[in-house]
Every structure is written in structure tokens, then in C-alpha cells.
Amino acid sequence: MAKINKKMISLCTAAISSLYITGYATTHHAQAVQTAQSNTQTDASNNTSLTSDTTATQTEDTTSETELTDGTFSGTGSNEIGSISVSVTIKQGNITSVEITSDNTRYGQSSISSLPNEVVIRQSADVDTVSGATLSTQDFETAVAQALEQAKA
Amino acid sequence: MMKWLGQQKLITFQKSMLAMGTVINIQVVAYEEDRRAVLEDINRAFSIFYDIEHRFSRFRSDSEVMKLANRSKQEVLVSEMLFDLTAYALELAELTNGKYDPTIGKIMEQKGFDRLYTTGQTFSSHDVPHAAVHYRDVQLNEKNRTIHLNKPLILDFGSIAKGFACDLAAKELEAWEGFMINAGGDVLVSGFNEQQEEWTIGIRHPIHKQTNISVIQTTNCAICTSGNYERISRYDPHTHHLIHPQTKQSEQSLLSCTVIAPLGMLADSLSTAAFLLGREEGYSFLAEHEIPAVMVDQTADMIVTPEMKEVHSWNHNQHLSQTKHF
Numbered sequence: 509m510a511k512i513n514k515k516m517i518s519l520c521t522a523a524i525s526s527l528y529i530t531g532y533a534t535t536h537h538a539q540a541v542q543t544a545q546s547n548t549q550t551d552a553s554n555n556t557s558l559t560s561d562t563t564a565t566q567t568e569d570t571t572s573e574t575e576l577t578d579g580t581f582s583g584t585g586s587n588e589i590g591s592i593s594v595s596v597t598i599k600q601g602n603i604t605s606v607e608i609t610s611d612n613t614r615y616g617q618s619s620i621s622s623l624p625n626e627v628v629i630r631q632s633a634d635v636d637t638v639s640g641a642t643l644s645t646q647d648f649e650t651a652v653a654q655a656l657e658q659a660k661a
Numbered sequence: 662m663m664k665w666l667g668q669q670k671l672i673t674f675q676k677s678m679l680a681m682g683t684v685i686n687i688q689v690v691a692y693e694e695d696r697r698a699v700l701e702d703i704n705r706a707f708s709i710f711y712d713i714e715h716r717f718s719r720f721r722s723d724s725e726v727m728k729l730a731n732r733s734k735q736e737v738l739v740s741e742m743l744f745d746l747t748a749y750a751l752e753l754a755e756l757t758n759g760k761y762d763p764t765i766g767k768i769m770e771q772k773g774f775d776r777l778y779t780t781g782q783t784f785s786s787h788d789v790p791h792a793a794v795h796y797r798d799v800q801l802n803e804k805n806r807t808i809h810l811n812k813p814l815i816l817d818f819g820s821i822a823k824g825f826a827c828d829l830a831a832k833e834l835e836a837w838e839g840f841m842i843n844a845g846g847d848v849l850v851s852g853f854n855e856q857q858e859e860w861t862i863g864i865r866h867p868i869h870k871q872t873n874i875s876v877i878q879t880t881n882c883a884i885c886t887s888g889n890y891e892r893i894s895r896y897d898p899h900t901h902h903l904i905h906p907q908t909k910q911s912e913q914s915l916l917s918c919t920v921i922a923p924l925g926m927l928a929d930s931l932s933t934a935a936f937l938l939g940r941e942e943g944y945s946f947l948a949e950h951e952i953p954a955v956m957v958d959q960t961a962d963m964i965v966t967p968e969m970k971e972v973h974s975w976n977h978n979q980h981l982s983q984t985k986h987f
Contacts, residue, residue, distance in 0.1 A: 512927065512950050519752055520924050523745035524828045527709075594679070596779075603779045605711060606679035635876055636688075636854050639919055640846040640865030641888025642823070642902075643683050645778040652679070652779055 576601050576659040582609065583658070585650025592648055596655040606652060671838060671855045674699045680710040681823055682778040683845025687830070690839035690855045699837060706830035706842070713826040716742065717818045719766050720777040720784040729808065730766070730815045731788045736807040744806050746818060746825065747799065753930055754796040757946070761934040762906035764794045766815025772909070773895035774819075774902055789813045795906075819902070823847045824885055824929025831925070839880075842925075847885040849925045859973075867916035867957050874963060875955060877974040879921070885928035887936040888917035903936050914940040914959060921953040921972060940964070 576598045584593045593610040596603060645652075674696065675688040687706055691699045718724040725743050739747075750763035767789055769775070775783045790813060798811040818825075827842045827849040834840040839852030841860055850860040859880040863873030867890045877884070889911065892902035901911045918936040922928035931952060935943035940958050944966070947954040953968040 512922070512952060513752075513756065516749070516752060516756075516927065517924075519745065519749040520828075520926050523742065523749055523825065523926065524832075524924070526741035526745045527829050527832075605707065606779060608677040608679065608684065611677070635861040635863040635873065636850075637686070637841055637843045637848055637860070638846070638863040638865050638873065639843075639848045639884045639886045640870070641867070641886055641891040641917060642847070643845040644891050645679050645683060648679055648684075649778075649781060653781070656780065 576603070576656065577661075579659065581655040581658040583651040583654030583656070585648065585652075585654060592651045594648060594651040594655060596652060596659070598659050603656075606648075608648070669693065671857070673855045674703065676700075676703050676707070678707050678710070679778065680707065681714045681826065681844065683823070685710055685845065686841075686843045687834070688841045689834055689837050690853065691837045695837075702833050702836065705833040709830045709833065710826045710844070713822055713829070716740070717746075717822045718777075719770065719786075719815055719817060719819075720775070722784075722786075726766075726816050726818070727786065729810070730786060731813040733810040733813045736802060736805065736809050738805070738807050741806070744801065744808065746821060747808060747816065748801055749926070750816070750818065750821060750930070751796055751799060751801065753934055757934050757938060759796060759906065760937045760942075761820075761930070762796045763816050763818065763821075764796050764798060764814045765904065765906045766817035767791060767794070768904060768906065768909055769817055769819070769902070770815065772897075772900055772902075772904060774892070776895070786815060789815055820887070820933035821926050821930045824849075824883060824925030824927070827883060827925035827929075844925075846888075846891075847883070847925065847929050849883045850880050852880060864919050864955060865917075868961060874957060875974050877921075877972050879972060882921055882923055883925040883928035884919060884921050885925065885932045886917055886919040887932040889913075890916065903933065905937060912937050912939055915943070916957045916959065916961065918943065918957075919955045920947070921969070 578598050578600065580595055580597045582593060582595045584591060592608065595607045595609050597605045669692045671690050672693060673688050673690050675686065677684060677686045685707065687703050689699050689703060716725045719726060721727065725740060729737055729739060754762050767786065770786060771791065775785065777784060792812055794812055794814040798814060800809040802809065823844040824847050827844055827847060830842055831849055831851060835851070839854055842849045848862055850862065854860050859878045861876055861878050862884050864875045864886065866872045866874045867888050870890065887903060889901040889903060894900035904911050915936055918932050920928045920932040920935065922931060935947050935954065938946050940956065944956060944964060948966045951968050952966060953972050954966045955969055956964040958964060
């Protein structure tokens, strides 16, 4: 590792610290706390359309020709490798997060992801995680599309 | 090895989301009493992924990268972050004689890597012409922190941004005993897992994808893999996403290249750069820089750098246990 170009390392370090230079961190943290709170609400009421903010003005919607309603929407998809559920959050007409709420595919973490935020049961034969070529989100498309259908309704 | 503090046992909290066009899994090792604070930190870490995506996406016209794309022949004041990432990418382009080139965005779009993962909608940058561009068409002004593009061009941070986001997200999680971030195959580990051991990370077999070619045990570093087996062009099944800027063809001498480095953005970008350099040149590049790495070539042979031999690892082929994790 010693010979990784020093310039490369210092360029990396500069980039990583740039997040904290412009006062970005403070506002960013405030937003994150809000996200955490809204997630808790989501957990409570579980399924489909939570809130619909009808007063929100829909601005620059680059992702879809149909306007999306604000709120949290869940969708499920299945294919030959199993089934997947997601929870899509929309704010001001834009998708702000997509959480995987359960994943029963053979690529997924069946024992784990069905219990989001719960204790991971790790079997000794398993590895903690796997490094590989960037996974595609293809398996999640149906589930996300279903959630978005609800947001368009 | 189990560590008990009073009556408490370390447990793993985890959450998975889709961001940056892939699956992100975060695990944090902590005590039950800290559940709330841990989950808040995990949410912060995820919001970093969405923020980085927003800034650097090629698929949205309001990202900083796309706003910059057609503002050529002028000094453009950009964010610190875009400036610094560009500076890094240009340095890597120099080091690899342009085999790695961050100006490849338009070519990626042409090859069908133009689709937003959430809605499936394609994005086309009509205001950026198809033209030959080169990383030397990007000039940085260190003093004014501006970028000057000689021609309209799309910067592509596809091989840096995930690793970079891991580095930033790690800062949100550093208070805890241990954590692991897996951004669709790019892994960053810190501290220990709930068994109080270093993390075990499988390296996916590029053909038999449910198995690992090797398992390593390590911590406080990033392990990133570039491979030809997940992202395939929508127009041509023989073209994958690791494309040569000059020939516009994808590299064929390797199936995958895994790099271990102290930072996510280093591991992410070096694995891509070495993949593009190919079997021989890529190996020399990694060996010369003393980087632990594992390559799998066309014939599925494993090639490891001398530094990799010092990493605690074992071949997993003897007992092909199904890997259940991302």
C-alpha cells in the first residue's frame, strides 16, 4: 500500500473532507433526523399510502411525466428467484428513498432483510458480506413500479 | 471471543436501500440500548448516498455534473466536492495514460447506460453533442476552484462515487464498535463484527455467482470489485459497462478485478482502472503501486498481487456454501 501515489491519497482526503467545508454537514444532519422521524411513522402504519400532501406544489419533475403524490408507498415484486418488497418515499414529487423491506430472493439475505433493523442471525458458515461487480437493481424494478403506481393514483 | 458488558451482547443492526442505481446494505455492530441512535446514524449514512447520487447522476438534468456538461469554454465555479473529485479523476487518468477517462459520460449514455433505476426512464443529454472528448479537455483552476471544459462533455463518476459515498457514510457511523457498508459490491469495513472478529468478505465468483472465489478477513479498509458480469449494455449483450474511451469497446481480458485499499474511492476507482488496463498492464499497475488485488481472467484463472498474499484469506471452493448476503 505504501506506494500508492501520495498525491492520490491527498486528493482523496481533500474530497472526503470537502463535505464538511461548506457548512453542508449541519443542514444535512437536520434533514437526516427528519428522515429518521418520518421513517418511524412509516413503520407504525405499515402499508400503502401514508399521507398525501395535496398542497405541495410540484416543481421540476425530471423522473416522470406523471406527478407523484408525496408519501410512502410499498410495492412487491416476484420473479423466478423469489420475492422482494420495497418502500418508496416521495417528497415534493420526487423519489427521495427506496428501502428494501423484505427480500426473499436467493440472492438476498432472506433471514435478515425480512426483519429490517432487527438482529442479524449470522451462521458461522456464511461470510459477513460479498464484494462483487456492481449489482443491478433489475430484480427490484417490479416492486418499485408497483409502489410508484400507487403514488400516481 | 464474545464480549459481554454487563448483561449486554453486541448485536448487528442493518438496513438495505436502493440508491445510486444499486443495492446498498449497511450493518452496524452496537448494543441494544443504542438502537435509536444507531438507526439515526444509519439513516444519515443513507441520506449521504442519495445526496451524492443527486449531485453526480448522469440521469438527471438537475445534477451538478449535468449542469456543468454544456457550459464549455468558460470558467465554471463548482462545489468543493465536484472540484476535488474531478481533480482525483484527472490524476488517475494521467496515471493510466487515459485508459481510465472520466469524460466517458456521453459514450456511456450512447451505449445504453442511460436509465434511471427508480422509474426506468431513459435520459438523453440532447444539449451535449456526440464528439470525441478527452480528459485533457477538462482544466482545473486550483486558485479559483473553477472547471473549464474545452468542449461540452459529461463527466462520469460511476467508478468513484460509490466508493466515495462509502467513505463519507463511514464518518456517520464511526462512533460504533464496528460497521460494514456494502454499496452493490463495493465494501467498506471498520472495527469488528458482532463476534468481535475482523469482517469476513467473500469475493464473488464471476461465473458461479453464488459462490466466492476467495474469502478474506480484514477490517478498516475498502474492498471493491469491477466485473463484467452485472451491467450489460441494453443494446448489445456483448458490451458491459467497463468501456475503453478510445475504442468504445468493453475490456475483454478480465472477468473481474478486486482491490483492497484504505479508502473506498481509491479501491473503487483503482479496481476500474486496473480492469480497463487489462490482464497484463493492470497487473503491473497494481503490483507497481503495491496494492493488494485479485484478478480473474478470461479463462477464470485467479491472479493475485504480491501484497494480496499478505492479506488473511482462504479459497472457498472446498466448501461451496451458498452466500446469502449481498
